[in-house]
Amino acid sequence: GEDVEQSLFLSVREGDSSVINCTYTDSSSTYLYWYKQEPGAGLQLLTYIFSNMDMKQDQRLTVLLNKKDKHLSLRIADTQTGDSAIYFCAGGLTGGGNKLTFGTGTQLKVEL
Amino acid sequence: DTGVSQDPRHKITKRGQNVTFRCDPISEHNRLYWYRQTLGQGPEFLTYFQNEAQLEKSRLLSDRFSAERPKGSFSTLEIQRTEQGDSAMYLCASSLASSGNTIYFGEGSWLTVV
Numbered sequence: 535g536e537d538v539e540q541s542l543f544l545s546v547r548e549g550d551s552s553v554i555n556c557t558y559t560d561s562s563s564t565y566l567y568w569y570k571q572e573p574g575a576g577l578q579l580l581t582y583i584f585s586n587m588d589m590k591q592d593q594r595l596t597v598l599l600n601k602k603d604k605h606l607s608l609r610i611a612d613t614q615t616g617d618s619a620i621y622f623c624a625g626g627l628t629g630g631g632n633k634l635t636f637g638t639g640t641q642l643k644v645e646l
Numbered sequence: 647d648t649g650v651s652q653d654p655r656h657k658i659t660k661r662g663q664n665v666t667f668r669c670d671p672i673s674e675h676n677r678l679y680w681y682r683q684t685l686g687q688g689p690e691f692l693t694y695f696q697n698e699a700q701l702e703k704s705r706l707l708s709d710r711f712s713a714e715r716p717k718g719s720f721s722t723l724e725i726q727r728t729e730q731g732d733s734a735m736y737l738c739a740s741s742l743a744s745s746g747n748t749i750y751f752g753e754g755s756w757l758t759v760v
Contacts (some may be wrong), residue, residue, distance in 0.1 A: 538688075565747050576650075576737055577689070577751040581680055584747070624687050632741065632749065633679060635690030 535558035536625050538637035545643045552610040556623035561604060563625030567634065568597065570606045571620045580608070580621075587615045610642075618644045649674075650752035652738050658758045659728055666724045667755045671740030676723050679739040679749070682706065689737055695721060696743055707709055728759045 537559040546552045552641040558566070564585055570585040583590045583597045583606075590597045606623055620641050624634040651670040659665050661716075671678045676697050681689035693703045693712070697718040707713075710728075715721040725732055735754040 536711040553720055576652075577739075581749065582747055591719070600756050624688075626749070627704070630675065631696070632747075633688075633691045633694055633702065634681075634749065637697070638663075638686070638688050 535546060536635035538623060538635055539575065540621075540623060540637035541639045543639070543641050543643070545645060546613050547587055548613060548615060548646050552613045552617070552642055552644075554607075554608045554610075554621050554623075554642065556606040556634065557628075558604050558606065558623075558625050558635075558638055560625060560627075560635075561601065563615065563627060565626045565632070566597075567598060567624045567638075569622045569624065571622065571639070573619075578614055589602050594607050597620070613642075613645045618642055623636075648739050650738055651749055652736075652752040654755060655675050655753060656756045656758075659758055659759060661730060662727055664724060664726045665728055665735050665757060666722050667738075667757075669721045669723070669738030669740075669752060671719070671721070671738070675740035675742050675750075676718065677741045677743050678715055679741075680723050680731045681737040681739065681751075682719070683735045683737055684733075702720060711716070715748075723743075725757070728757075730759045733757055 566580040568580045594611045620639040624636045626632040677696040680692040683689040695715040739751045
């Protein structure tokens with residue numbers, strides 16, 4: 535099955551850019567997702583990218599996909615304190631009901 | 647559109663008791679998923695439905711777990727004879743099969759087994 539790995543922690547200053555990285559093993563994932571989870575809450579869908587795309591930009595968020603290296607990244611521009619949360623990447627296969635395999639999450643801490 | 651709704655948000659139960667969680671998906675969504683998340687981990691897939699049919703169950707879903715979606719709308723997840731290892735957050739998600747790229751999660755139901 536799919537394995538998804540992420541670094542555990544990232545600390546940035548307010549106003550800087552954050553880059554959260556993710557590697558995955560199953561190149562057949564159709565879609566790759568980024569979710570945000572605040573303490574005690576559910577998962578908020580931030581953005582997703584189809585596997586035949588290299589990049590997707592959505593306001594402050596930029597997703598880069600390197601299929602050759604099976605590497606996915608999420609860049610948050612002008613990081614704010616409200617961005618402090620755990621960020622999960624996940625892969626899904628359309629043919630498999632699109633059930634998702636998640637990484638362990640990256641905790642982003644934004645300091646003043 | 648009120649999003650995916652889960653109830654209860656928190657449940658504390660004694661070991662050996664049965665618990666049931668309910669999920670109301672986004673109204674037009676025909677796919678419904680259950681995931682489990684333990685502290686410090688990402689969510690793990692448990693099962694999913696398309697309409698009322700349960701199409702896949704994970705090995706994580708032991709015989710003590712049962713999920714239903716009788717009318718293809720809301721779903722329930724029941725855990726019988728709870729064990730301390732069942733303590734986790736149970737997350738429900740929904741999507742529209744024809745546009746399976748957007749999967750929305752609820753706020754989760756926290757279970758603590760004491």
